[in-house]
Amino acid sequence: MKTLRRALDALYLGCGILAAISLVAILLLIVAQMVARWTGEIFPGAAQYAGYAMASASFLAFANALNRGAHIRVSILLNALPPGPKRLLEIWCFAVGAAVAWYFTYYAYWFVYWSWKFNEISQAQDATKLWIPQSVMVLGGAALAIALTDNLMHVLFRGQHRITRDIVQQSHGE
Numbered sequence: 759m760k761t762l763r764r765a766l767d768a769l770y771l772g773c774g775i776l777a778a779i780s781l782v783a784i785l786l787l788i789v790a791q792m793v794a795r796w797t798g799e800i801f802p803g804a805a806q807y808a809g810y811a812m813a814s815a816s817f818l819a820f821a822n823a824l825n826r827g828a829h830i831r832v833s834i835l836l837n838a839l840p841p842g843p844k845r846l847l848e849i850w851c852f853a854v855g856a857a858v859a860w861y862f863t864y865y866a867y868w869f870v871y872w873s874w875k876f877n878e879i880s881q882a883q884d885a886t887k888l889w890i891p892q893s894v895m896v897l898g899g900a901a902l903a904i905a906l907t908d909n910l911m912h913v914l915f916r917g918q919h920r921i922t923r924d925i926v927q928q929s930h931g932e
């Protein structure tokens with residue numbers, strides 16, 4: 759089980775690192791586009807590539823953000839409940855969240871498959887095969903689904919989720 763735990767934690771961290779790299783890629787693309795404009799050159803597709811990187815950053819960050827407590831969770835009801843009903847509500851929330859995430863991942867996979875099958879390309883200047891940036895959506899969705907399922911199993915068998923809270927980053931309004 760420790761090997762599985764390490765693998766899952768590595769998956770979440772790896773997705774978070776890839777999301778951070780995507781954000782750096784956005785910065786570099788925007789700077790490259792600015793330099794191209796200043797020098798009178800053209801960087802075709804820079805805006806589209808930045809958009810692909812933004813989607814990558816968003817989807818890849820989901821699982822890591824969940825486990826670090828960065829997602830918005832309305833816990834006012836959870837904090838007001840006694841331990842038994844609180845655990846049942848957390849089970850229900852993680853079960854619904856995991857079901858929705860797996861449902862999304864399943865249909866996102868088929869979306870990417872058909873984009874690949876029909877060889878869809880971007881209508882913009884970049885003419886990118888769309889299945890390439892779309893596949894990151896499947897990876898990020900699958901990582902989120904795994905993270906939600908992981909937390910569900912943790913609540914079921916250990917009684918509490920694995921979401922950690924960094925008190926320094928929490929707002930004072932909570």
